Amino acid sequence: MLRMLILILLPVACLLPPGTGAGEIICGHEAKPHSRPYMAYLEIRRGNKNIACGGFLVSKNFVLTAAHCNGASITVLLGAHNINKQEQSQQWIRVRRAIPHWKYNDETLNNDIMLLQLERAVALNGNISLIPLPTSGQQVRPGTVCSVAGWGRRSSSNNDTSPTLLEVDLKVQDSEACGNFHCQMPPCYDPLTMICAGDRHQCQNSLQGDSGGPLVCGGQVQGIVSFGSTSGSPPSVYTRVYTFIPWIHEMMKRSQSGDPL
Template sequence: MVTMLILILLPVAFLLPPGAGAGEIIGGQEAQPHSRPYMAYLTIRRKDQSFHCGGFLVSENFVLTAAHCNGDNITVCLGAHNIKQREQSQQKISVCRQILHPKYNRQTHNNDIMLLQLEHKAELNEQVMLIRLPPAHRRVKPGTVCSVAGWGRTSALSEVLPDTLREVDLKVLDDEACPNYPGATYPKYKTRMMMCVGDPKEHKASFQGDSGGPLVCGKRAQGVVSWGPVNGSPPRVYARVSTFIPWIRRTMRRLQP
């Protein structure tokens, strides 16, 4: 009976609640201030709720993030390290258009990627820069060590949110690691559009609402934090950016002023 109950609950345990709070980094450390000038901190209003996500600057007037970070109103903060202080480096820009991938599915997490068009161009400088995207359909080799960053809780057991950007190094796993992970299943994992990231032997991971932040491999944004176990344990799932390069390029060209 207990075994049957566990099997019933396991799929539920791997879903991230819509609108989860921003940037939980488990097992990491504070980032060097402004060492990741492409990072964006999103403040999102959805009906009567307010929450946060991560994102990253890919053009002077476009931020890439996760589709499940959509809302009624979004403000982007660029050039931030301490989000509780009014740093001179910070640029706060309203989002004028949210472009979710046309095939995004909230239930399956398929195509969990979104472009945000800013009301005006960001001013690029040492604290605010673009990050490069990968070539279309070129995959990251398993075993590659990448990194992810965000603002938020440092433990699944604590609700205390640090003020400063935190980061952690993570290993990219084989495409079959998530579907075949022992003791649990990732029934919604799709190899073509998702990446399996984080060594289960290490207590290091992104978490709820680091959502939208970039998985950076070799100075390119290869993944977007998407979903994973609600207890924060690795491996976790990222949207595979290289799959969406044609859509990203086409959409930005169409909307560029």
Template sequence: MLILILLPVAFLLPPGAGAGEIIGGRKAKPHSRPYMAYLQIKRGDKRSRCGGFLVSENFVLTAAHCNGNKITVCLGAHNIKQREPSQQKLSVRLRIPHPQYNRETHNNDIMLLQLEHKAKLNEQVGLIPLPPAHQGVQPGTVCSVAGWGRTSAHNKELPHKLREVYLKVLDDQTCLKYPGGTYSKYNTYTMMCVGDPKKSKGSFKGDSGGPLVCGKTAQGIVSWGPVSGSPPRVYTRVSTFIPWIQATMSRLQP
């Protein structure tokens, strides 16, 4: 097993939450984010999509609200409507949502997926480092998020090609003191407040579970926000969960 720990979306939503989409972004350079995973989710007779990211040869990290009865992971994808030679489609052996995940408060919105087989690492499929435990991201840091989610709160069409957008990390008080109590369930220990409220840029439906990348490290996971799609959006704070991630992966290794 190869694990990197370095220094430095879905429609299955909790009530009132909006999963991730890319609003105000651009098409990503093909295969420039080899860690990205496209998740096809079945829940009963419903189908949805989410993002995720490869953190080990046989583990993908995503959001707990992306859970379903069956999940198929596609790695090495840029255009998800084409059968690209780079794509690796893998079944999920185990879905491990955080044991304290709460659908009502969106707290602990993180899930590990153990793949049925190891991914074949190459130029199009690779790992992304995780941060050290409990290492925060300074407000003002510009990070990026990518996904195959909706490009507008009004346009329900989903893009075929990976899109990306750059966003600023905000201080916790921006979400805590936001007018109208929009973020009343915000938890400073497990969540990050991301995206300038004055700019129409952010993640939305279909991008949930994708990584917020700061430098070359996955610091956040697309989690929830206003159903209008307006920023700021809330991301799961990955560094808080490093002990759980490491312990879970170690326990499940053959």
């Protein structure tokens, strides 16, 4: 029986709990430096260990990521290509408030989406910019070729992570592909809130990028890296951003105005 894989990148392999693994780019390549200026690298403190996730900038004050990337404290790195170097383009910003979706379920991984309100507005430039959210009538459909990027592992057989941003293309699948593959035990695929991506006949498996990273289709973010199988076999599952557009706008509005969430 397949076991669920939450795609969190852990900097130290021995910290991986049983039954989980790291997000990775397999059969991909290094991205052109700063060609994805919306990408965010998240350093997360959880208990007595540090973990990392991906994310993406949707406004000057907010980064979007996966709810399972929450922790006691989060710091966001923007404008990075090589996370092991101090690049002039980089901006480190602490998270003021993490806002996971109020219906997020850590067993089913449904509603796996979280907004991060930053302590200060980001200084936008050629290396740091926003990515558009999907609008009405622009839901991604099966057969669409999208892309994922991240700083995760480069192989399912070892813990070698990439300091530079990697990227890969993969194809959106119909609901049946993930419904059959990811319902042998929780979490189970929900087509209303999730996107299925990754061709099981290709090496570009569905463990693309880090948890919380964006599934980009036609220049818009359509999905958020959520979960896959521990076998490393595609397809994998991404949170369907389109479904949560009203929630995203409402939470950003309330946070900016200081209203209760």
